[in-house]
Amino acid sequence: METPNTQGNVPPLPQQDVMQSSIATAPGAPIVQPPVRQPKRSKPFTRTLGFKVGFIVLLSLLLLIPTLMIDSLSSDRQTTAQEAQQEISEKWGLPQHVTGPVIAIPYVTTNKKDSSDQRHMVYILPKKLDINADVKSQTLYRSIYETVVYNTGIDFSGTFAIKGLLPSEIDSTMLQLDKAFIEVGITDLRGISQKLVLDLNGNTIEVNDGGKDGNLHEENDYEYSSSIDHDEVVTDMGAMEQGNADAVPYDDMFDKEGGPVAKASLNISSLTSLDSIPFKMHLELKGSDNLNFTPIGETTSINIKGDCPKPSFGGNFLPDDRKVTDKGFTASWNIISINRTYPQAFIDDRSYDLGKSQVQVGLMVPVDSFQKVERAIKYAFLVIVLTFIAVLFVEIKMQRYINVFQYLLVGLALVLFYSLLLSISEHMAFGWAYLIAAAMTIVMITLYLLGVLKTKKMALAIGAMLTIVYAYIFVLLNLETYALLAGSLGLFVVLSAIMYYSLKLKTEDIS
Numbered sequence: 001m002e003t004p005n006t007q008g009n010v011p012p013l014p015q016q017d018v019m020q021s022s023i024a025t026a027p028g029a030p031i032v033q034p035p036v037r038q039p040k041r042s043k044p045f046t047r048t049l050g051f052k053v054g055f056i057v058l059l060s061l062l063l064l065i066p067t068l069m070i071d072s073l074s075s076d077r078q079t080t081a082q083e084a085q086q087e088i089s090e091k092w093g094l095p096q097h098v099t100g101p102v103i104a105i106p107y108v109t110t111n112k113k114d115s116s117d118q119r120h121m122v123y124i125l126p127k128k129l130d131i132n133a134d135v136k137s138q139t140l141y142r143s144i145y146e147t148v149v150y151n152t153g154i155d156f157s158g159t160f161a162i163k164g165l166l167p168s169e170i171d172s173t174m175l176q177l178d179k180a181f182i183e184v185g186i187t188d189l190r191g192i193s194q195k196l197v198l199d200l201n202g203n204t205i206e207v208n209d210g211g212k213d214g215n216l217h218e219e220n221d222y223e224y225s226s227s228i229d230h231d232e233v234v235t236d237m238g239a240m241e242q243g244n245a246d247a248v249p250y251d252d253m254f255d256k257e258g259g260p261v262a263k264a265s266l267n268i269s270s271l272t273s274l275d276s277i278p279f280k281m282h283l284e285l286k287g288s289d290n291l292n293f294t295p296i297g298e299t300t301s302i303n304i305k306g307d308c309p310k311p312s313f314g315g316n317f318l319p320d321d322r323k324v325t326d327k328g329f330t331a332s333w334n335i336i337s338i339n340r341t342y343p344q345a346f347i348d349d350r351s352y353d354l355g356k357s358q359v360q361v362g363l364m365v366p367v368d369s370f371q372k373v374e375r376a377i378k379y380a381f382l383v384i385v386l387t388f389i390a391v392l393f394v395e396i397k398m399q400r401y402i403n404v405f406q407y408l409l410v411g412l413a414l415v416l417f418y419s420l421l422l423s424i425s426e427h428m429a430f431g432w433a434y435l436i437a438a439a440m441t442i443v444m445i446t447l448y449l450l451g452v453l454k455t456k457k458m459a460l461a462i463g464a465m466l467t468i469v470y471a472y473i474f475v476l477l478n479l480e481t482y483a484l485l486a487g488s489l490g491l492f493v494v495l496s497a498i499m500y501y502s503l504k505l506k507t508e509d510i511s
Contacts, residue, residue, distance in 0.1 A: 052395075053392075055404055056385075056388045056392065056407065059388070059404075059411055060381060060384050060385050060388060063384055063411045063412070063414070063415055064380070067381075067418060070377065070415070070418045070422065071374060071377045073419075073422065074370055074374055074377070074422050075370075077422065077426070078370035078371075080145070081145040081370065084142035084143060084145035085142075085145065085146075085147035085288075087142060088140050088147045088149065088288070089147065089149070089288040092140065092149045092191075092286060092287075092288055093149065093188050093190060093286035093287040093288055094187055094188040094191070094287060094288065094289075095187065095287055095288060095289040095291070095292070096186060096187050096188060096285055096287035096290075096292065097185070097186075097187045097217075097292040097293075097294070097355075098154070098184065098185065098186055098187075098283075098285070098291075098292065098293050099184070099186075099216060099293075099294040100156075100183055100184030100185050100216075100294075100296070101126070101183065101184050101198065101279065101281060102123050102124065102126075102182070102184070102185075102296065103123070103162070103180060103181070103183075104121050104122070104123050104180060104181040104215075105124065105176065105177060105180045106119060106120070106121055106175075106176040106180070107120055107121070107122060107171075107174045107176060108176070109174065120348055121347070121348060122166065122170060122175075122345060122346070123215065123345065123347075123350070124165055124345050125297065125298070125344045125345065126159065126160055126279075126296060126297045126298070127276070127297065127299075128158040128159045128297055128299050129157075129158040129296060129297025129299070129301070130155075130157045130158055130297075130301045130302075131154065131155070131156055131293055131301070131302045131303070132154070132155045132304075133152050133153070133291070133293075133302075133303070133304045133305070134152060134153050134304075134306070135151075135152040135291060135305070135306030135308070135361070135363070136150060136151045136152065136307055137149070137306060137307055137308045144426050144427060147288060147289075148288065148289070148363045149288040150288065150291065150306070150308075150363055151193070151284070151285075152284075152285050152287070152291060152306075153282065153284055153285075154282070154283040154285060155280070155281075155282055155283075156280065156281040157278075158278075158279060158297055159278050160271075160276075160277040161274075161277065162268065162272045162274070162277070163274065163275060165344055165345040166345060167346075167347055170347070177267065178267045179267075180265075180266045180267065180268045181264065181265060181266055182198055182200065182205060182263065183216060183262070183263045184196070184261060184262045184263070184281075184283075185213070185217030185260070185261050185294075186261065187260065187292075188260065189260045190286075191285045191286040192283070192284065192285060193284045193285070193286055194282075194283075195208070196208075196262055196281070196283055197281065197282070198264070198279060198281045200266070200278075200279045201271060201274070201277045201278060202278075206264060207262050207263065207264040207281075209262070209263050209265075210260065210261070210262055210263070211258075211260075211261055212261060213258045213263075214258035214259065214349065215348050215349045215351060216258075216259075216261060216350070216351055216354065217258065217260065217261055218258075218351045218352070219258065219259045258351075259351070288363075289363065289364055290314070290360055290361060290362040290363060290364070291304070291361050292315060292358045292360045292361075293359045294354050294355075294357055294358055295335040295339075295340065295357060295358075296354065296357075297335075297337075298336070298337045299335075299337070300334070300335045300336075301333070301334050302332065302335075303330070304330070304331050305328065305329065305331075306328055306329055306361070306363070307327065309324070309325070309326050309327065309328065309329075310324075311324065311331075311362060311363060312361070312364070313361060313362070314360040314362060315358040315359045316356060317333055317339070317358075319331035319332060319333055320332055331361065333359050339357075340357045341353045341356070341357070342354060369425040369426070369430040370425075372425075372430050373418065373422050375477055376418065376421060377418055379473050379476070380414070380415070380418060382491075383414055383417075383466075383469055383470075384411055384414050384415075386465070386494065387410065387411075387414060387445075387465075388410070389498060390462050390465050391410065393501065393502075394458045394462065398453065398458065400453060400454075402452060402453075406448075406452055409448065410445055410448065410449070413444055413445050413448070414441065414445070416441065417440075417441040420436075420440060420441070421433055421434060421437040424437055434470075434474055434477075438470040438474075441466070442466045442467055442470070443463075445462070445463065445466060446466075447459075449462055472490055476490075
């Protein structure tokens, strides 16, 4: 008799299930559950690496707008500073351009058409001219703006030689030797602080009169510009020498187109036969910005010394010898007549040629704070991008999300640096202003990232990176010859470091 199936019609368990059941029911064995696979969650788009990179690029470009606004503000402040400097110069003394002394002799020609007399002038330049100047500079202020002005004592000495110099086309009987002048072209006659006295061949002549002479000295000569149409003047000079009735009258040139001159009447009737006429003169002169001399001697020696530690040498001739120290400078020039484009005696206008022949000493600081601020702003995009890349690397490494608003605040702090630099540099030296503005910016960003990242190590690392960047840019601002080379090499090193470090990051997920 068969035993009935007590389990009814229940199908037998698979072998694997039987084994699991037996294992699960084994005495003292833990219950093991099979792993449960969770469905993969998609990341928000704003937490993807592609979004962050695109956002950083866009934000960096947008932050250039307030940076350019600060650049525009710097230009406006620089214009205001220049206006203040110009106001000081106009009251103290303009940049001085000294030409002379020169002997000017009137002569008269007769117009063949109407037999009228025309008055002209012949100019005799020194055969030998020695100039020694001692320049004492000082700083004057208008509100918060400053400009450099100077007092200078100038000693002139040398000789004239009238004999044999008069142009061949001049009839000596038409020369008015008793109505001659001694003239010294000076840009701003207000700068003469003491009576000007000339010793000519042992005779003392007080140079008390002021006037204008467009044949010798141009108006606004210190700006190296001309109020005369030189092509027209040259044409009229040729007409004058040919006795043409259309020639420009001397009186018109003298009164309307001329630059300032100090002059005195002089009778040279007894001097024309002399081979050498010695002279000497002392001039106390005030001016600003720069001091210029015209080397009008057949041989000219110019020696200038001053207390300005940062002079600049310009004009058409650089010094033959110079020495610049922290206490001042000395410079000397030796120029001969063949180096210039005008003769030792000429008729009527030669002011254009004389204006192109000059020796210049500038007393202004070559690069002021406004120019350095503008140069610093050119590196703004680089600083912003490097900072954002560093923050992004920290975000990826720590797997800690930094939202876009926090990136914006960091960027605005970087832009604020340039506003701080501009405003502080108006009140103190640029180096100290840069140090203070950079320290304020670095501390603020470091403390903010410390609060965002909750880790001191990474926040201090970014602060150290910013310190290196700002220090490097300060070095670039003070370099002149090697600024481009140093900047290019620095960018190469930075990009290489970023590429190397990016290889070590796992960028699959930054959330």
